[in-house]
Amino acid sequence: MEKKYIHSVVRITNNQLMHNGELLLTRSAEDSSWPVEMYRGLHLQYPKFFKMDNLCKVGFLAAELAMKDVGVSPETEKPDFSVLLLNSTSSLDNDISYQQTIADETNYFPSPAVFVYTLANIVTGEIAIRHKIKGETSFYIQEKFSPATLSDVAELGFMPHKGIREMLIGWVDFLEDKCDVLLFRISVNPENSISEWTDEEVSRWYEAGVQKK
């Protein structure tokens, strides 16, 4: 098994945003829109952000930070990059929004723009569009966060026939204001890495967010 290394790690919980262990933002109020607050707090300029559902919004924000020090601009085509994500609630948060547009027969105006986001893997697509990532994209649904599954997915993602050099991999979950994101940028190159990618490290970064709640 080839060694892999963590180059960037982003943790988003219900009320905190952390990048490589540094606390960047804390939610100002319980009733604020946390994804929008983070977008403004990070001073981003990407108008399409406001069209996204919450799952895409938090995935997009995590990817912005994880790709910050990648050394090439978002516009550079990245054929040897992949985006592999997992969660447990799929796109349920947005499914509920969509259901509300078709539930009432007397006020029946199903929204195409909401429907588009009733697919969990759209978040991998949004990240790929933003960073011109042309390698593998995939989305898995697991009962709960598990470092071992992440490790399996990374292992397969780096199999030689795929020609992947670097990947965004992690857990991106959002349901009814409960946000649980842990996104890594990893590669097989140890240079400038934070640490080796091991189950213990993955757990440590995940727990770091849980404890600070």
Place this chain on the structure above:
Amino acid sequence: MAKRVVITGVGIVSAIGVGKEAHLRALMKGESGVGKISYLQTKHTDIPVGEVKMSDEEMKLLLGIASESVITRTPLMGKIALKEAMQDSGITDASRVAFINGTTVGGMEKSEKYYMDFFEGKNTDYIAAHDCGAGTEMIAETFGKFDFVTTLSTACSSAVNSIIMGGDLIRSGRVEAAIVGGAESLSKFHLNGFNTLMILDRKVCNPFDAQRNGLNLGEGAAYIVLESEESAKARNANILCELKGYGNACDAFHQTASSPTGEGAYLAMKKALEDAGLNPEQIDYVNAHGTGTGNNDLCESVSIQRLFGEKIPHFSSTKSLTGHATSAAGGIEAVISILALLNDFVPGCCQFQSPIEETGLMPVKDCLKNVDLQNVMNNSFGFGGNDSSCIFSKIR
């Protein structure tokens, strides 16, 4: 050296029948299973769909499941297809086998049916059955305990991505065998959604035709049993063919629309060819994604032209027969591709009349028989720009 991955069994349920024999017959005759909605309760009765021609009750009866048991339509179809695939392969012990299920809509058709009941505390057992993962578990439990079970959800390319994951697991030596594919039932939820995207044809869809006017949704389930060659040989299994190569790429263009250059599709097919160690001219048939929408069929045609140049292989979309079974589509079409390969025929785009002006590509219209097929390619593309392609080859 990566292990060689072979196929030792297939199982399939779709609008054109239950089981591979039924599919073989319908494909050869070009019989479409697309028609008026009769099982899904909806007021959109003017939208034709490819329904599996069995009620939940009939499926329960076939499977020997008690009529009152809580199970949604997706796992019912999944169980039928999985049973056939397992029997076909002769695998009886699931403990060394992975099960990877592609699905996206989950138990939606029951959640929407019982939605108001839930508030009154009725039929609440179906809430837990809503999850995509719950459906996978219900299918998996038919055969005891699998070594590894996961749900893959990448919209309409889910099932081919599950084939890719299974191939990877076997090549890397992680498992000896993997049952891969997908299952998806129609729901009002996504019927309405596709309807608002204004891409549903009011007639039987007509992929790759200049006059194509959208897709027909379908449903079903299909699985293939992937196995390392050693494992298959060691247990004297009947090896059907080989999973020669595969690839996935991201179009990175738009959430739903394909790029005009067909970049993602082109990259996926190119990767699959490279992975298989084949040249484009060695592909004898492409079972295209070919949904029948203006955008997909044009972009896929462009990508086919980019990859194959002047020598376009036989290609067709079988979605005018089965409908577009979303997450299950890639599995259904993988089994169809394998049936075509093993029986040397090319199923047709039965509705086809005139080629798309921009490309002039001519798909196979009527089923071609007695064609010598060595390598067939199966394309499956999903929203999110998620494009996949895999290649099945005869073992010589």
Place this chain on the structure above:
Amino acid sequence: MDSLILELKEEIIKSLNLEEMTPEDIDSDAPLFGEGLGLDSIDALELIVLMERNYGIKLANASEGKSIFQSVRVMAEYISKNRTK
């Protein structure tokens, strides 16, 4: 017509989530798609829903939108001629 144009701009901003825009930012005669506001095919479908919900205008085919969504002014003219509510 001017009040309908303003109303439309506000509705477009709301239903297409053009969060950081105001009606003043939208030129009544500029193309809505491509160069102009940079809208895409999903936005076009959302505008079709907007026309049905607010003005009772039902388009049978997405391609009909092309000529109607040339600019906010063209859209307003079409609505004032065809509205049922």
